[in-house]
Amino acid sequence: MKDEKIKKLVFKLLDPEKNFLELLPDSPGNYIIxxxxxxxxxxxxISPVLNQYYYNGCYYDVIYTGISKKSLKKRDYKQHFAGNNSGGSTLRKxxxxxxxxxxxxRDKNNPxxxxxxxxxxxxxxxxxxxRHNLLLFFREEENVTSIEEIEKYLINFYNPPLNIKTNNNTINEDFRKLLKELRK
Structure with a gap:
């Protein structure tokens, strides 16, 4: 996927302070935080270098991107933005x-x-x-293969500093190493 194609991907904006659950679809898709x-x-x-996502005449600093293979509503609301779930959300952790x-x-039986x-x-x-500091841009997608392909390109294009696992960009490499240590 070329840069021009990424820029043409249409995402919808969700501001967690103003609206949330009712706008998120119960379907698979990609998202940008x-x-x-x-x-x-x-x-x-270490301060990360942040790339910007352009939406409706404004630029926003991208910190994370992800996918939901089943439900954006359940993934983004219940795992990321709802409390008490840092164990199941890389973003929260x-x-x-x-x-x-x-x-x-996390596990009282096996601490x-x-x-x-x-x-x-x-x-x-x-x-x-x-809720006060983040915005969620989301896009529904029917094809799970497309979701994974789009995520890979979003990570390569935006180099979000909180995407650790599949982000191999040398920019923010030191920040990601520090983040790994802080997460331990």
Whole structure:
């Protein structure tokens, strides 16, 4: 997919402070998470380089992109923006780690398995921060193969600093290494 094609992909905007669940489709798709104009990522020793997504005459700093193979509504609302789910959301775990929130064991029956989340108070603080500072751009997609292909190109094009797993861009490499350490 060439740069021109990526720029032609049509996403819809959802502002979590103004509207949410009712606008998200219960279908597969791609999404981009960007900062509101007045927002910045929590400060750490390395500042990432942020690329911008152009929407409706404005530019927004892209911090993360992802996919939902089943339901944008369930993935974006229940896993990312609803509280108490940093264990199931890379985005939440990364943002909470940047904010310096303390990780606690996720599994009470096996507290030493390395799986963590944040306390209920910190999860609520994180949800509040996300609602005030982030925007969600989403796009429905019927073909799951297209979803994965589009995600790969979005990561390559925007180089979102919170996408760790499949982001091999040398820009923000040091930031992603630091983020991995903070997430441990």
């Amino acid at each position: 960007a900062l509101n104009h007045s927002a910045t990522l929590p400060k750490v020793s 990364s943002l909470g780690s940047l904010m310096g929130l303390k990780k606690i064991p 030493f398995n390395g799986k963590t989340k944040f306390s209920e108070t910190d999860e609520n603080k994180l949800s509040e921060w996300m």
